[in-house]
Amino acid sequence: MPPGATVDSLRAEVLRHLSFTIAKDPGHASLHDWRMALSYAIRDHIVTPWYASTRRTWDEDRKRVYYLSMEYLIGRVLEDAAINLGLRDMAREVIEGLGVDFNALVEDEPDAALGNGGLGRLAACFMESMATLGCPAYGYGLRYEHGLFRQRFEGGRQVETPEDWLVTTNPWEFDRPESAYTVGFKGHVESRDGRDVWVPGETVTASAHDTPVVGWQGRWANTLRLWSAKPTTLFDLERFNRGDYAAATEPEQLARTICRVLYPDDTTYAGKELRLKQEFFLTSAALQDILRRYCYTHKDLGRLPERVAIQMNDTHPAIAGPELIRLLTDKHGVDFDAAMDVARKVLGFTNHTLLPEALERWSTYLFGNVLPRHMQIIERIDSWHRRTYPRPHFVGIVKHHEVRMGELAFIMSHKVNGVSALHSKLVKSSLFPELSALHPDRVVNQTNGVTPRRWLNLCNRPLAGLITETIGDGWQADLDRLHELEPHVEEAGFRDAFAAAKRANKVALTGWIKDRTGVVVSPDALFDVQVKRIHEYKRQLMNVLQTIAHWHAIRQDPQADWVPRVKIFGGKSAPGYFVAKEIIHLINDTARVINADPVVGDRLKVVYPANYNVSMAEKLIPAADLSEQISTAGKEASGTGNMKFMMNGAPTIGTLDGANVEIREQVGAENFFLFGMTTEQVAERRKDPDHARHAIEASQPLQDVLQMLAEGRFSPDHPDRYHGVVDRVWHHDYFLVASDFAAYHAAQAEVDAAYRDPARWWRMAAFNTARSGFFSSDRTIRGYMQEIWSTESAL
Numbered sequence: 120m121p122p123g124a125t126v127d128s129l130r131a132e133v134l135r136h137l138s139f140t141i142a143k144d145p146g147h148a149s150l151h152d153w154r155m156a157l158s159y160a161i162r163d164h165i166v167t168p169w170y171a172s173t174r175r176t177w178d179e180d181r182k183r184v185y186y187l188s189m190e191y192l193i194g195r196v197l198e199d200a201a202i203n204l205g206l207r208d209m210a211r212e213v214i215e216g217l218g219v220d221f222n223a224l225v226e227d228e229p230d231a232a233l234g235n236g237g238l239g240r241l242a243a244c245f246m247e248s249m250a251t252l253g254c255p256a257y258g259y260g261l262r263y264e265h266g267l268f269r270q271r272f273e274g275g276r277q278v279e280t281p282e283d284w285l286v287t288t289n290p291w292e293f294d295r296p297e298s299a300y301t302v303g304f305k306g307h308v309e310s311r312d313g314r315d316v317w318v319p320g321e322t323v324t325a326s327a328h329d330t331p332v333v334g335w336q337g338r339w340a341n342t343l344r345l346w347s348a349k350p351t352t353l354f355d356l357e358r359f360n361r362g363d364y365a366a367a368t369e370p371e372q373l374a375r376t377i378c379r380v381l382y383p384d385d386t387t388y389a390g391k392e393l394r395l396k397q398e399f400f401l402t403s404a405a406l407q408d409i410l411r412r413y414c415y416t417h418k419d420l421g422r423l424p425e426r427v428a429i430q431m432n433d434t435h436p437a438i439a440g441p442e443l444i445r446l447l448t449d450k451h452g453v454d455f456d457a458a459m460d461v462a463r464k465v466l467g468f469t470n471h472t473l474l475p476e477a478l479e480r481w482s483t484y485l486f487g488n489v490l491p492r493h494m495q496i497i498e499r500i501d502s503w504h505r506r507t508y509p510r511p512h513f514v515g516i517v518k519h520h521e522v523r524m525g526e527l528a529f530i531m532s533h534k535v536n537g538v539s540a541l542h543s544k545l546v547k548s549s550l551f552p553e554l555s556a557l558h559p560d561r562v563v564n565q566t567n568g569v570t571p572r573r574w575l576n577l578c579n580r581p582l583a584g585l586i587t588e589t590i591g592d593g594w595q596a597d598l599d600r601l602h603e604l605e606p607h608v609e610e611a612g613f614r615d616a617f618a619a620a621k622r623a624n625k626v627a628l629t630g631w632i633k634d635r636t637g638v639v640v641s642p643d644a645l646f647d648v649q650v651k652r653i654h655e656y657k658r659q660l661m662n663v664l665q666t667i668a669h670w671h672a673i674r675q676d677p678q679a680d681w682v683p684r685v686k687i688f689g690g691k692s693a694p695g696y697f698v699a700k701e702i703i704h705l706i707n708d709t710a711r712v713i714n715a716d717p718v719v720g721d722r723l724k725v726v727y728p729a730n731y732n733v734s735m736a737e738k739l740i741p742a743a744d745l746s747e748q749i750s751t752a753g754k755e756a757s758g759t760g761n762m763k764f765m766m767n768g769a770p771t772i773g774t775l776d777g778a779n780v781e782i783r784e785q786v787g788a789e790n791f792f793l794f795g796m797t798t799e800q801v802a803e804r805r806k807d808p809d810h811a812r813h814a815i816e817a818s819q820p821l822q823d824v825l826q827m828l829a830e831g832r833f834s835p836d837h838p839d840r841y842h843g844v845v846d847r848v849w850h851h852d853y854f855l856v857a858s859d860f861a862a863y864h865a866a867q868a869e870v871d872a873a874y875r876d877p878a879r880w881w882r883m884a885a886f887n888t889a890r891s892g893f894f895s896s897d898r899t900i901r902g903y904m905q906e907i908w909s910t911e912s913a914l
């Protein structure tokens with residue numbers, strides 16, 4: 120808690136902001152006004168540690184980490200900042216004392232949704248952990264005017280509407296118009312005095328907006344610097360005077376489009392010119408800012424790696440390699456070989472997916488048009504690498520008239536990392552086999568993690584309270600201490616308290632589900648949750664097919680001893696991803712039929728609240744009994760939702776994919792519902808061209824489900840709606856839904872058996888929490904600091 124902060128002083132600060140910042144009197148203030156007043160009052164307490172951290176970093180000439188990411192999926196800020204400052208309970212008391220509903224005030228804040236899914240949320244967790252650990256760092260990103268679209272269902276179909284988080288003032292950002300840089304596009308390259316000079320055809324100005332990120336207990340704060348684009352010249356007065364009004368506003372148009380909207384695709388690559396411009400805009404502004412800050416106190420750019428580490432979050436900012444070379448050579452007169460040496464010591468690259476459809480490659484035509492000087496530099500890097508590391512069949516950066524951003528990022532980095540043990544192994548062996556052979560020490564692993572401050576302490580107050588009661592305070596910043604819970608797991612009293620905490624969260628969620636979806640569910644049922652982006656490889660389809668099989672079995676024998684279940688789905692599809700949208704429609708159609716079935720009643724309900732986001736995750740995950748992590752082995756690079764469920768005491772039903780492998784290792788095989796083929800078995804299985812047919816013929820439940828779908832049981836208004844789905848399972852089942860179905864169905868029966876035995880179940884659940892310490896993003900960040908960034912904590 121900040122020294123001297125009391126309920127009285129905080130109340131006075133809130134009232135002062137209400138009067139003098141918002142200019143409202145308490146009798147006429149709206150919920151929004153109160154939220155703004157409290158946000159400013161809390162923000163004031165961040166400024167002191169923020170300023171102190173920045174000062175210390177300058178005074179001690181510390182190495183800084185720069186995290187470059189096109190996405191930051193932050194969620195709400197107010198409660199997170201308050202809890203880290205130790206002011207949350209005080210804030211609640213102040214606000215309730217003023218006659219305002221604190222929960223409603225917190226929920227009035229829009230989510231900052233500047234990301235699609237796991238990759239963006241990871242960046243947000245990393246920012247929080249770097250602040251908690253006192254790692255001097257800046258996050259660089261784009262200040263999208265519209266974050267990830269809002270999802271609605273119309274007749275069960277996903278409909279997207281624009282998101283509008285900046286419509287009301289964002290109290291967490293500070294505009295820094297003095298930190299501005301020019302970013303160019305297009306044009307041509309000229310030779311002047313033997314040096315190549317890029318003369319851009321278009322320019323925009325990048326202008327900074329800073330958000331402080333405060334760590335646990337307010338001991339350190341870093342900066343998230345988001346760029347917005349401004350026209351370099353307001354408009355072309357000469358053209359305007361000639362009467363060419365449209366052309367006169369072209370610079371404004373370009374600037375407005377660049378930061379207008381987040382690309383809503385997760386793990387697909389579109390190849391759009393605007394996306395390339397966004398990526399270069401972020402990267403160039405960030406690098407200019409980094410070099411300016413370095414040159415403020417240092418002269419020798421050769422020693423940049425001693426003070427600067429830059430991490431590329433996937434290939435999206437991989438243009439950082441050539442841009443750094445350009446700035447060092449063209450602007451600062453460093454020679455090419457020296458620049459290559461510096462760049463490669465400074466840059467690190469994290470790969471987040473093996474899916475070929477996500478790997479960025481630009482046509483040399485488009486790339487050369489938008490970034491002509493960078494195209495030249497990339498060709499020079501490519502031939503430098505071929506010369507320096509000769510190899511007979513080498514795959515270079517430029518091939519078949521395409522620039523491959525993965526290879527570029529690999530070559531320009533001193534370390535390349537995957538995001539789970541399995542994924543990093545596959546990065547080495549299947550994604551970059553040639554490059555890994557040439558650079559055997561380059562690929563390393565850093566298994567993902569999540570911040571326990573938001574994903575346990577903030578979102579699950581009942582469980583956080585129980586943990587503190589049992590092992591004392593301090594686990595929030597030292598999550599391995601959760602192991603101290605293990606001896607208590609054998610005590611019935613502790614297990615009862617653990618179950619009671621879960622029940623409190625489930626009761627709260629039932630009310631919320633009723634409000635959001637109209638469906639009444641019982642907190643006595645097993646809450647089975649699959650929340651994540653909708654994608655074929657994540658196999659929500661397998662989950663819904665199994666739900667139908669389960670429904671069918673209940674109907675056959677309604678009086679049997681069924682464990683009541685609520686199947687909870689959440690997630691968005693990319694707007695253009697037809698197959699994923701069909702799966703959404705199917706889940707909603709299935710829910711409608713099952714929830715209205717009087718024979719089944721409370722034994723099975725299906726709910727799919729629209730618009731899954733960070734704030735919804737904070738409600739669903741603490742109330743989950745079972746975590747669905749059922750991707751085709753080898754496809755989910757890591758997953759981070761899986762870690763949040765584990766922390767909150769929900770055992771996993773899952774495949775040996777991504778971080779599931781390590782979750783199972785940590786929690787013990789007896790506390791994990793494993794099923795399905797391994798990565799190797801998946802490859803083997805695909806060799807059988809009739810794998811799906813063989814699997815369907817061997818499973819009566821699956822046959823029945825596909826039959827019902829084909830007959831239109833879930834789409835009576837449009838009986839052939841799911842013919843495409845059925846046909847794909849039979850004939851184009853690339854993600855092996857059919858082949859893993861029977862094992863999944865059997866594992867679900869295992870779950871029921873475990874749930875029937877409360878002592879067994881709560882033991883499993885509590886072990887999940889007790890053994891989740893490894894998945895703190897603090898552990899991940901320590902790994903990056905030691906093995907990639909060579910940097911130390913300033914605390």
Ligand code: B1N
Binds near residue numbers: 382777
């Ligand atoms: O990154 C997460 C992982 O936990 C997930 O397994 C992985 O799927 C996710 C292109 C991506 N990989 N690639 C993306 C996002 C946006 C985009 O435009 C690709 N997201 C992931 C964190 O490591």
